[in-house]
Amino acid sequence: MKAELKVEIRRITQLKATSSNSKSFWNLVGGLLGKNRSSDNALEISGEIITDKLKTGITARDFFVNKVLSLAKLDTFPIDINKCKPIPPKQPLTFNKTDLERALKATKSKKCFGIDKLPLRVVKDFASIYIQDTLNLFNNIAAKGMPEDWRTARVLPLLKKGNRLDINNYRPISNLVSFGKLYEKLVLNKIEDETLDMEGQWQHGFRRNHSTLTACLQLQSYIAAGINARKIVAVYSIDLSAAFDLLRADILIEDLNKRKKLSEGLNFIILDFLWKRKSLVDVDGIRTTPD
Amino acid sequence: MDNQDNVLNVTSSATSRKTARMARLDGQTTSKDSGKQRPTQTRSLEPGLIQTVMKRDRERPTSTSREPKRQRGNSRVTSELTSRPRTLETGSQTSGRTILGVDLRTNAIGAMNDPGAMNDPEAMNVTVATHRNTNQDIARRDPGITTDHHQDTIAHHQRGKIMTLTNTTVTTTTRVRCKAQVNGVKKSNLLSLSLTQSQGLMSQGMLEKEPDHRTRTTADTVMPAPLVALGPNTSIKGVELKKSDVRAPRINVSVHYPAKIKPGVDLPMNTYIKKFDLCANKKFDLIFWNVVGRLMNKIDFLKDYMNKNKPCIVFISEAELKTVDQVLACSIPDYNIEISLTKTIRTCVYIKKGIFYKRLLNRLDQGNDLELIGLEIPHIRHQIAGFYKPFKLPSGYTKPTYKNKLLNSLADLLNGTRSVSLGGDMNIDLSKKSHETDDLTNWLINNGLQQIVKKNTRHRLADLANGKTRFETSLIDHVYTNTVGNKIRLENTGLSDHDIVSVTTSLLQPGKILKREVRDWAKYDISTLENKINYLYNEDRLPRFQLVSQALDEIAPFRVIKTRENGGSIIITKIEKSKRKEIDNLKSSKRQEIKITYLKHDAYPR
Numbered sequence: 001m002k003a004e005l006k007v008e009i010r011r012i013t014q015l016k017a018t019s020s021n022s023k024s025f026w027n028l029v030g031g032l033l034g035k036n037r038s039s040d041n042a043l044e045i046s047g048e049i050i051t052d053k054l055k056t057g058i059t060a061r062d063f064f065v066n067k068v069l070s071l072a073k074l075d076t077f078p079i080d081i082n083k084c085k086p087i088p089p090k091q092p093l094t095f096n097k098t099d100l101e102r103a104l105k106a107t108k109s110k111k112c113f114g115i116d117k118l119p120l121r122v123v124k125d126f127a128s129i130y131i132q133d134t135l136n137l138f139n140n141i142a143a144k145g146m147p148e149d150w151r152t153a154r155v156l157p158l159l160k161k162g163n164r165l166d167i168n169n170y171r172p173i174s175n176l177v178s179f180g181k182l183y184e185k186l187v188l189n190k191i192e193d194e195t196l197d198m199e200g201q202w203q204h205g206f207r208r209n210h211s212t213l214t215a216c217l218q219l220q221s222y223i224a225a226g227i228n229a230r231k232i233v234a235v236y237s238i239d240l241s242a243a244f245d246l247l248r249a250d251i252l253i254e255d256l257n258k259r260k261k262l263s264e265g266l267n268f269i270i271l272d273f274l275w276k277r278k279s280l281v282d283v284d285g286i287r288t289t290p291d
Numbered sequence: 292m293d294n295q296d297n298v299l300n301v302t303s304s305a306t307s308r309k310t311a312r313m314a315r316l317d318g319q320t321t322s323k324d325s326g327k328q329r330p331t332q333t334r335s336l337e338p339g340l341i342q343t344v345m346k347r348d349r350e351r352p353t354s355t356s357r358e359p360k361r362q363r364g365n366s367r368v369t370s371e372l373t374s375r376p377r378t379l380e381t382g383s384q385t386s387g388r389t390i391l392g393v394d395l396r397t398n399a400i401g402a403m404n405d406p407g408a409m410n411d412p413e414a415m416n417v418t419v420a421t422h423r424n425t426n427q428d429i430a431r432r433d434p435g436i437t438t439d440h441h442q443d444t445i446a447h448h449q450r451g452k453i454m455t456l457t458n459t460t461v462t463t464t465t466r467v468r469c470k471a472q473v474n475g476v477k478k479s480n481l482l483s484l485s486l487t488q489s490q491g492l493m494s495q496g497m498l499e500k501e502p503d504h505r506t507r508t509t510a511d512t513v514m515p516a517p518l519v520a521l522g523p524n525t526s527i528k529g530v531e532l533k534k535s536d537v538r539a540p541r542i543n544v545s546v547h548y549p550a551k552i553k554p555g556v557d558l559p560m561n562t563y564i565k566k567f568d569l570c571a572n573k574k575f576d577l578i579f580w581n582v583v584g585r586l587m588n589k590i591d592f593l594k595d596y597m598n599k600n601k602p603c604i605v606f607i608s609e610a611e612l613k614t615v616d617q618v619l620a621c622s623i624p625d626y627n628i629e630i631s632l633t634k635t636i637r638t639c640v641y642i643k644k645g646i647f648y649k650r651l652l653n654r655l656d657q658g659n660d661l662e663l664i665g666l667e668i669p670h671i672r673h674q675i676a677g678f679y680k681p682f683k684l685p686s687g688y689t690k691p692t693y694k695n696k697l698l699n700s701l702a703d704l705l706n707g708t709r710s711v712s713l714g715g716d717m718n719i720d721l722s723k724k725s726h727e728t729d730d731l732t733n734w735l736i737n738n739g740l741q742q743i744v745k746k747n748t749r750h751r752l753a754d755l756a757n758g759k760t761r762f763e764t765s766l767i768d769h770v771y772t773n774t775v776g777n778k779i780r781l782e783n784t785g786l787s788d789h790d791i792v793s794v795t796t797s798l799l800q801p802g803k804i805l806k807r808e809v810r811d812w813a814k815y816d817i818s819t820l821e822n823k824i825n826y827l828y829n830e831d832r833l834p835r836f837q838l839v840s841q842a843l844d845e846i847a848p849f850r851v852i853k854t855r856e857n858g859g860s861i862i863i864t865k866i867e868k869s870k871r872k873e874i875d876n877l878k879s880s881k882r883q884e885i886k887i888t889y890l891k892h893d894a895y896p897r
Contacts, residue, residue, distance in 0.1 A: 118840050119810075125817050126824070126839050133835045179836065 044165035053286040060157045061281040061288050064172045068245040075246070083250035086271040092143035093265030095135055095186055103185040104128060114154045114177040115280070115287075123178040138183055142265060145272045150180040152278040152290045174279060187269055194266060195256070249274040575796045576602040579677060579714040579768060581789035586610035586639070589786050590621050597623060597641070602793065605641040606677030608662065608716045612636045629666075632659040638679050638715075640664050651676070655700040660685045663697065665704045673796075676704050678715040694719075694727075698734050711740070712777075712796055714770040716789065722747055722766040740771040744779055744792060751788040768792050810847040819846055 042051045043059060050056050109121040127134040141147070153174035162169045176184075192208075204215040219235075226233040240246075249271055256262055256270075278290040578600075582589050586607055597605060605626075612618045612630060618639075622628055626641040629650065642648055651665030651674070662679040678701065684693050701713055719727045721742065735742060748768040752760040768789060770779070774796050781790040823842040824835055831838070 116840060118843065122820065122839060122843055125820055126836065129817065129821050130824075130835050137834070137836050 042165060043167050045167070049165065053283045054288065057281040057283040057286060057288040060167060060170065060172075060283070061155065061279065061291055063167050064155065064157075064279070064281075065291055068242055071242055072246055075248075077248075077251075079248065080250045083253065084271060084275065086145060086268050086275050088144055089264040089268045091264055092139070093190060093263065093269060094139050094142065095190075097131055097135065099186055099189065100127060100131060100135060100138075102189060103182060106189075107182055107185050111178070111181065112156075112175045114175045114180070115149060115152060116177050116179075118178045120178045120181060123182055127182060134182075137179075138186060141183065142269055145268075145275075146180070150177050150183075151276060152280060154287070155279045155281045157281065157283070172279075172281075184273075187266075187273070190266060191270075194262060195260065247274065575673070576600070576604075577675065577712060577714065577770075577794045577796060578602045578605040579608075579716075579770065579792045579794075580605070581608045581679070581716045581768065581787060583609055583787040583789060584611065585617075586612065586621050587617055590623075592784065592786055594623055596791075597626070600793070601643075603643050603646060604666070604675060606638065606664070606715060607640070608638045608677070608679035609681075610637060610639045612639060629664055631662050631664055632656075633662055633685075634659070637681065638662045638664055638677060640666065640677055642666070651704055653700045653704070655696065655703055660688070660693075661697055661700060663700060674704060674711045676701060676711075676713045676715075678713065678717070680716065680718045682718060694730075698731075702734075702738055710772075710774045712770060712772040712774060712794065713740070714768070714792065714794070716767060717769045718767050719769075720765040720767055721769065722764070735771060739773050741773070742769050742771055743777050743794070744768060744770050744781075746781055748781060748790045748792060749788055750783070750790075770794050772796065805853070807852055808849045809852050810843075811850050812847050815843075815847045 042049055043056045044050075045059060050059065104124055104127055107120065107124060109119075109124055111120045113119050153176055155172045155174045157167075157170040158173050160169050160171050202218070204210040204212065204218075223233050223235070252274075253267060253271060257267070262270075280288050280290040582593075586593070586609075593605075593607075610621070610630075612621060613636065618628065618630060618636075621639070623641055625644050627644055629640045629642065630636045631638040632652075646668060649667045651667050653661060653663055653665065656663070662681065663676060664678075665674065665676040667674045678697060680694065680697055684690065688696075704711075704713075717731070719725075719731055721728055721731070732742075744766065747764040747766045749766075750762070750764045753763045755761055770777075770792060772794075776796075778795045780793045780795075782793065783790050820842060823846055824838050827833075827838045827842055828835055
């Protein structure tokens with residue numbers, strides 16, 4: 001039946017049904033049968049169905065922001081804002097040509113753009129042509145702080161599962177400015193250089209050559225070792241909701257500096273990166289104001 | 292041909308020549324004044340006979356002499372011309388019923404001459420004159436297309452006389468795209484109509500010769516096609532062909548009705564609503580009904596019924612609409628009417644006004660013997676056909692030949708592999724088993740259709756030979772479709788022994804149109820980017836990274852593209868077919884398995 005469908009689809013759509021990727025093939029079949037349709041940009045709020053794109057964007061933005069704020073209220077530990085505030089350093093971090101080349105190599109060229117509508121491919125091209133200009137820009141930012149536009153994320157609500165009209169079923173996906181992405185890559189390399197021996201023994205996420213598979217293997221070997229030693233083994237697991245949205249800059253910096261004293265420039269960059277973040281929701285090209 | 296001779300005879304006489312001239316002048320003036328003056332030439336003639344006038348070419352005034360001018364590169368025409376004049380004089384005055392229309396596929400003017408209605412006092416005679424140059428142009432342009440029919444018309448034009456649009460002379464205009472103009476209906480006795488929207492009644496012989504691609508090119512321009520039925524004593528005047536486009540000249544036709552007759556058919560040409568919101572309702576109501584006998588007697592009931600239920604399309608079989616008056620009387624407000632192409636019009640369709648549809652002509656049925664009306668609704672990608680297989684077959688047919696022809700032409704209609712619903716009175720009882728039912732079910736399976744009417748639709752008391760009666764029921768009204776989720780409702784009316792079969796078809800929405808902003812990357816290059824930024828930098832002296840987006844906008848600007856989501860219903864039929872095949876294969880393989888095990892047991896005993 002699959003072969004017959006393939007022939008039929010090739011005839012009708014002349015799309016890439018011939019590719020060996022079975023996932024894309026069944027996606028195509030689903031599309032032809034009208035299963036994966038994009039959202040209708042409508043939301044139901046207290047019995048009313050809103051179809052206006054701007055209104056749906058505003059409601060989605062408020063929902064995503066309030067979700068994080070309500071969770072943050074549960075935090076009993078008081079925030080020390082003075083510790084979170086970035087103060088321009090006397091000896092800022094500087095980047096050189098090799099840093100930039102390394103970062104350019106590491107960044108992917110196909111990424112969704114942010115509010116600047118500038119693809120990463122173009123930014124990479126620009127950086128490879130005008131190396132000194134880009135280095136000047138990034139060094140300036142490392143010394144004085146990020147511009148306002150780099151702090152605002154373009155959020156696209158993506159349906160997870162279930163009813164399209166229910167806003168609880170949407171996941172916010174935020175896209176940042178393309179220049180910012182390159183800058184992040186530069187900073188990441190610097191952080192990795194400075195905190196090379198600081199990574200936790202048990203951390204597998206966001207770490208080179210580590211994945212969920214290595215986590216499982218480590219856990220398994222740990223359990224096996226315990227059983228071999230005739231000990232009682234118990235596994236306790238927790239899941240943190242909105243873990244990255246609720247990241248506390250003051251605690252992070254304190255914790256990092258406890259392990260190893262970071263340079264003044266890097267401290268400033270981390271705090272500056274987390275300071276006064278904003279987001280706006282984009283629904284089919286119509287954007288809300290940032291909040 | 293009788294009709295043709297008749298008309299030519301009238302004008303060939305001395306008196307009628309004068310009237311013809313007058314009428315010509317008259318026609319010219321009335322075409323400007325949108326028909327305020329009545330044509331004078333009709334008064335001198337007998338009622339029921341209408342004469343028409345052809346506009347002469349200004350450069351080459353038509354010669355009154357019978358010897359025609361020799362046409363370039365067409366010797367067959369001249370031979371035809373020399374044989375013509377005698378027959379003109381000997382023609383007798385007769386009148387026949389003619390229905391005028393335009394073929395939807397070819398956009399050709401057509402007229403059907405019914406010799407059976409000759410003695411009918413209400414019968415009418417419609418003739419149309421066209422500009423002669425167009426035909427000659429056509430002949431000059433591609434002389435290969437000239438047929439016998441073509442020669443006929445050229446002959447008439449050569450004589451500068453009248454051309455009649457009967458079955459024989461239709462061919463000239465098959466190369467012509469006609470578009471009629473509506474002169475306002477301010478006066479009560481004046482009705483105008485546009486011929487592009489009318490029903491095509493033309494000889495099937497020409498349809499054969501029409502290539503297929505032509506139907507596709509004209510599909511966009513074709514408008515909904517209600518019947519153009521001309522009432523008695525109508526005349527067509529002011530006919531002119533505009534040579535704006537040689538391939539597609541325009542014919543303006545205005546129809547003159549006598550003051551007394553107010554036809555019931557509203558002819559709302561050019562007023563179709565494009566966006567009939569079928570998709571929002573997601574439902575499409577179809578009705579098939581065999582009225583048994585004449586529709587005229589039951590039209591009041593049908594009107595009430597359709598007012599209540601408001602179906603989209605209603606197919607009526609055994610309507611017996613023999614004259615134009617009957618067709619007019621059977622019109623229903625808010626519905627367009629279409630009739631079958633047969634001589635005894637036994638089926639008709641009512642289509643709700645506002646539904647944008649296209650009439651499908653049957654290519655296989657050359658003699659117009661089948662009671663079959665096919666429609667396509669392009670907006671929702673749906674094809675509908677209503678049919679009727681009569682007990683009394685037309686001459687030259689046997690039961691199997693007629694059935695095969697009907698089924699073949701139905702299959703031909705649904706060649707487009709889209710969602711289809713066909714229905715009507717098949718006169719094959721599916722509640723009992725016979726070789727006919729087997730054939731039908733095979734045909735259904737081969738075409739990926741299923742019959743969805745499950746209960747008996749016909750109930751009657753049959754008279755037996757011994758004077759007693761017997762109650763009989765049968766399932767002979769069928770609906771075949773490849774759509775999913777149909778609801779069938781049967782309603783028994785006292786007026787007919789057939790039930791009304793109403794089908795609500797749930798239609799899948801065609802895909803939504805999405806707009807997206809996309810960059811045009813065709814001219815993008817690293818070097819062009821560099822040059823652009825340098826250029827902008829020299830002008831503005833801004834930091835270079837601020838100029839990137841501006842440069843990119845100039846090199847690769849945003850463009851709005853429209854994409855359509857894939858709607859459903861395209862490959863559903865194919866999937867169903869393949870499913871059926873799989874099931875069949877499974878069944879056959881199970882049988883084989885049993886055989887194999889038996890053989891193995893014998894071959895290798897323990």
